[in-house]
Amino acid sequence: xxxxxxxxxxxxxxxxxxxxxxxxxxxxxxxxxxxxxxxxxxxxxxxxxxxxxxxxxxxxxxxxxxxxxxxxxxxxxxxxxxxxxxxxxxxxxxxxxxxxxxxxxxxxxxxxxxxxxxxxxxxxxxxxxxxxxxxxxxxxxxxxxxxxxxxxxx
Ligand SMILES: [Ca+2]
Numbered sequence: 001x002x003x004x005x006x007x008x009x010x011x012x013x014x015x016x017x018x019x020x021x022x023x024x025x026x027x028x029x030x031x032x033x034x035x036x037x038x039x040x041x042x043x044x045x046x047x048x049x050x051x052x053x054x055x056x057x058x059x060x061x062x063x064x065x066x067x068x069x070x071x072x073x074x075x076x077x078x079x080x081x082x083x084x085x086x087x088x089x090x091x092x093x094x095x096x097x098x099x100x101x102x103x104x105x106x107x108x109x110x111x112x113x114x115x116x117x118x119x120x121x122x123x124x125x126x127x128x129x130x131x132x133x134x135x136x137x138x139x140x141x142x143x144x145x146x147x148x149x150x151x152x153x154x
Contacts, residue, residue, distance in 0.1 A: 002042025008035050008059055028057065032145045037145050039063040050119055054149040062142040083133040090127050097123060 002008045008028050015021030027034045035042075039061040049056040072080060097120040100107050107113045 006037040006040040039062040057147040
């Protein structure tokens with residue numbers, strides 16, 4: 001199992017198959033040091049990746065990073081700034097419509113409610129189209145780390 005810090009542990013069943021019981025956590029090492037994937041949120045998986053008969057460990061992590069994109073041209077920047085400005089305007093309208101659908105003073109009349117919901121869907125579509133015009137400020141991704149099990153030295 002892995003943890004948010006990026007460490008991985010082996011926890012053996014010290015009970016039985018029908019009455020399992022967790023044993024102590026063993027922090028797994030690689031190269032003589034405890035494994036610590038750099039971005040944290042370690043998700044380990046044991047598999048014989050190289051087919052030599054020993055289980056190896058693959059560990060996924062997660063990172064939130066600013067995407068490495070080329071600088072926009074002046075024309076692209078102008079279009080992106082316009083899309084961001086329009087998004088801000090629409091965001092206020094969006095909040096008003098959400099309040100009309102979900103808020104404490106939400107619209108009760110079914111016909112009026114249907115009208116507001118339709119307006120909200122149209123606004124959501126418009127906002128989605130605008131979002132596609134603006135590069136993301138941050139992206140989530142991750143790496144997969146491979147730890148090959150080797151026979152003990154000596
Ligand atoms: Ca192997």
